[in-house]
Amino acid sequence: MSAFDDLLAFQRQTEALSSVAERLGWDQETVMPRGATEQRAEEMAAMEEVLHERRTDPRLGEWLAAAEPQTEVEARIVELIARDFTRTSRVPARLASELAKTTSLAQGIWAEARAKEAPEEFLPVLDQVLMLKREQAAALADGGDLYDALLEDYEPDTTAAEIGALFDTMRPRLVALREDILGAEDQPQALTGHFPQETQIRLARACATVFGYDWSRGRIDLAVHPFSSGRWQDSRITTRVVEPEPFNCLYSTIHEVGHSSYEQGIDDDYALTPLGRGVSMGVHESQSRIYENQIGRGRAFTGWLFHRMSDAFDGLNIADPEAFYATVNRVTPGYIRTESDEVQYNLHIMLRFDLERDLVAGRLGADDLVEAWNARFLKDFGVTVDRPANGALQDVHWSVGLFGYFPTYALGNVYAGCLNAAMRDAVPDLDEALARGDAAPGVEWLRENLQRHGGLMPPRRLIEDATGATVSPAPLLDYLEEKFAGIYGL
Known part of the structure; x- marks a missing residue:
């Protein structure tokens, strides 16, 4: 066997073990007994020790030095393994294990604290997570910026300065659009009524099927915070149900289907290699967001959904498909990021981006987070946070150490804006299909032009190859202004 063959065989086992560790995380958030938290933390730490040892195995360095890739695919595999080997080797095994154990415990503590509206029970363990993440960032940064070192795990070759500049470009148009919308004379009617959990789940499954979710390789479960998990032949989704608010369940499901379908759509030849998963979280989010918003909240699909919901719930308080389209896209100053309208969603992210940069840099401590969050939310949204679960406790990310994830x-959203413009040009009859409850033309375009490639190309190159245009926020902002001007008569 060649050095490349040895490298690939070893990596396949590492990828398989990584999938097992991911399944432990899925189990913890869905069906694990509440009393098993400490045991699961030990299990996660043990798995991380095994994975860290494999990812820093000296033989990797030897194989990488001797490997002679013959194709673009082989060269990219070597590049990604080398990057992971270099980064992981900078982090002590003790730290990797401690992080896995602490974040596993913190996740359970966060869920309990959120349910009890008791941030004081979560903040001490968040402080422990922060100390470990700062230590990890210092090891990875090698003298560079701590936040950039963490961001690299989620969006390679992107810096906080670049993201900050992007946000500075986007914010004025988003804020101006929001002000025009909230000041509009006619406001869409809210959906009201009782929407039983069982019926919501049945409709959520129907929506997932419309978007091409492969149930033979996936499943849906309930979780405190919706997420997707897994890859290739086992890619699962979760949702949550609030009985008075069915859009929460339905659009969380469509969002997670976007993530999971990306994993299901990757070329089978890349399975159990570094190419066999999404290339970055920004690209991953482009799939979940375009499924949820540009497709799922468009006039054509909401027309189909209106009739399905009317049948399922024996009528709605909304008169017709056009009014329902406006209701689905209603802009209100709500607290929850995952339930936010398209106009304000990125403003929620900007808040988190600034706060977590301060947390990582040590400018903000865990004990001051709730106060800082509430003050910033009032400044950005003009609303006083009413309770911790609607504020600093609403997201799971910081409890599990995902610092650097939020900006993705x-x-x-920016990537999705670019993809949507290209997809609409390439599939001009997409809305006709969506009106029939058929998302296949759009899903197939995304699968062919983006999803199947997995990790083959760097993120921006992947988007630019798919769209034939440079990545820019302009398509997203233009789409939002046109869409909401129509809804609100601006």
């Missing part, structure tokens, strides 16, 4: 949601 906004990058995903």
Whole structure:
């Protein structure tokens, strides 16, 4: 066997073990007994020790030095393994294990604190997570910026300065659009009524099927915070149900289907290699956001959904498909990021981006987070946070150490804007299909032009190859202004 063959065989086992560790995380957030938290933390730490040892195995360095890739695919595999080997080797095994154990415990503590509206029970363990993440960032940064070192795990070759500049470009148009909308004379009617959990889940499954979700390789479960997990032949989704608010369940499901379908759509030849997963979280979010918003909240699909919901719930308080389209896209100053309208969503991300940069840099401590969050939310949204679960406790990310993840949601929106413009040009009859409850033409375009490539290309090159245009926030902002001007008569 060649050095490349040895490298690939070793990596396949590492990828398989990584999938097992991911399944432990899925289990913890869905069906694990509440009393098993400490045991699961030990299990996660043990798995991380095994994975860290494999990812820093000296033989990797030897194989990488001797490997002679013959194709673009082989060269990219070597590049990604080398990057992971270099980064992981900078982090002590003790730290990797401690992070896995602490974040596993913190996740359970966060869920309990959120349910009890008790931030004081979560903040001490968040402080522990922060100390470990700062230590990890210092090891990875090698003298560079701590936040950039963490961001690299989620969006390679992107810096906080670049993201900050992007947000500075986007914010004025988003804020101006929001002000025009909230000041409009006619406001869409809210959806009201009782929407039983069982019926919501049945409709959520129907929506997932419309978007091409492969149930033979996936499943849906309930979680406190919706997420997707897994890859290739086992890619799962979760949702949550609030009985008075069915859009929460339905659009969380469509969002997670976007993530999961990306994993299901990657070329089978890349399975159990570094190419066999999404290339970055920004690209991943582009899939979840375009499924949820440009497709799922468009006039054509909401027309189909209106009739399905009317049948399922024996009528709605909304008169017709056009009014329902406006209701689905209603802009209100709500607290929750995952339930936010398209106009304000990125403003939620900007808040988190600034706060977590301060947390990582040590300019903000865990004990001051709730106060800082509430003050910033009032400044940005003009609303006083009423309770911790609607404020600093609403997201799971910081409890599990995902510092640097949040800005990828906004990058995903920007990428989705670029993809949507190209998709609409390439599939001019997409809305006709969506009106029949058929998302296949759009899904197939995304699968062919983006999803199947997995990690083959760097993120921006992947988007630019798919769209034939340079990545820019302009398509997203133009789309939002045109869409909401129509809804609100601006």
